Every structure is written in structure tokens, then in C-alpha cells.
Amino acid sequence: MLYRASLLLISLLSADSFATTLYGTVELTHLSPTQAESTWLREKQVVPRYPMKLAQKGIAGCGIFKVNVDAKGTTKRITLVNSVPKKVIEKPTAEVIKEWDWTLVEGKLPANEEKLIRLDFCLGASSEEEANQRCKQQASIACE
Secondary structure: OEEEEEEEEEEEEOOOOOEEEEEEEEEEEEEEOOHHHOOEEEOOOOOOOOOHHHHHHOOOEEEEEEEEEOOOOOEEEEEEEEEEOOOOOHHHHHHHHHOOOEEEOOOOOOOOEEEEEEEEEEEEEOOHHHHHHHHHHHHOOOOO
């Protein structure tokens, strides 16, 4: 399942004193288990925010994370599997993931669950539409 959110991120003042507005998008892809197979789902199914530390530095890229949720629905461990650029997005993204609350899927018994998720951070488009298109393309290629 793919989630996308657009966000007006930054207005920069260029050397010639004209403000430039940049748009960024975050896409979340559930790699395994799929949402339909999950025991735990994020309580609020909204796309994560673009980490401000990355936006301020103009960093775009992708990251694949292993997220361990215990039988009480608490995030116990977040591990970076791979990212582009290497390791730059690990800490700011882990801070975002730590904020997620998990809820038990109706009809499932509480159990530990290891999730593999992908987050794509796309930045620098001149419109929301362009940002969405760029991120859709980015999410379709390998994050390596």
C-alpha cells in the first residue's frame, strides 16, 4: 500500500532576492507484511511528515526500515536496512517513526511483528503535482 502527502516545505530567498517555493512529498510503502496481512497498523493512517532536518538541508532520497512492534503495540526497534543517500536519513526518519502509535487489527491476536517499510522523500519540485509525479517515479525504483 502506498501513501502520499504533499507539503509546502520551504521558501528560499535566492541571490537576486526572489523567493523560491519548493514542494516536497513523502511516500510510504508497506513492503512486508502488507497492510492486509498486518497484525498492527498505524493508528492514524496519515503519511509521515518530511523530517525538517532533511528539508532544511535539501536532502531527498529513500530509506527501507525494519520496524519491530511488540505484542503491546509499542515500537521496540527501528533498523535502517538501506538508504540513499547512505545513512543520512536514518536518524531524522527514525524520529518520525518513533512517534507512530499502533493499533491491533480487528480479529487478530496481539503478537510481535516485524515490518519492512519504505519511505521516499522527494524535494525540489515547483508544484505539488510535480512533486507527486517525481515521488511516484522514485518509489518505483530500487532504493540502493
